[in-house]
Amino acid sequence: MNAIAEQYAAQNVGSIFLCTHEAHPGENYPHLTSMEQKFRHACDLRDILGVTRPILVDSLDGACHRAYGSMPNMTWIFARSGLIVYKSDWTDAHSVENAIQYFSQIPTRRKAGERLAPFHVERLDYRNQDREKFYKGLERSGQKAVDEFRKAFPTG
């Protein structure tokens, strides 16, 4: 997602990472109890996980996150007017890039005189399930996070 942000920035596509509650609290990254702690965890997204996009922090009660469905790792795309043009319940870089490639042509098509009308489309995309990477993430949070995930999803 960082690479996509850099690749399409010149086409007037902005990208941010919005910090929510901890999905898998553990010994090292426990559940949030203060904004100060939330800012510390958000800084670690940049300093440890290498998120290069601007990182923004939601309120402690997750008002923004909850209003958009509060999935643990979802992606939304907004037009400059605020119109919602894309929403996915999980983040997948291929899906997001595909959408950006489509939407980034819209201003050019309008300038070229095309008369465009919006319509809805539903599509089932596929994400890469890198279990090794996922479990490494859980381990960073702590053994508690690993054990709880294994208990919740024994075949996961």
Place this chain on the structure above:
Amino acid sequence: MDELLTRYNYDSFVPEKFEQWLNFEASPKTGAPGLDFPLWNLDQTPTRLSEIWSQHDYTVVEFGSFT
């Protein structure tokens, strides 16, 4: 800490605590105007989601956490 803060910032990844937050089906539809909320930059200065989406033709917002 009030009840909402405790429930939202659950302390354990157990179904009775995390499943209540998986509400994508009830989220705003594409084609609808985005809902605006106050947010904060990493330096703790305030901003808003509308300030973010109004800066570019399109803006990608990934929601997530360290864990």
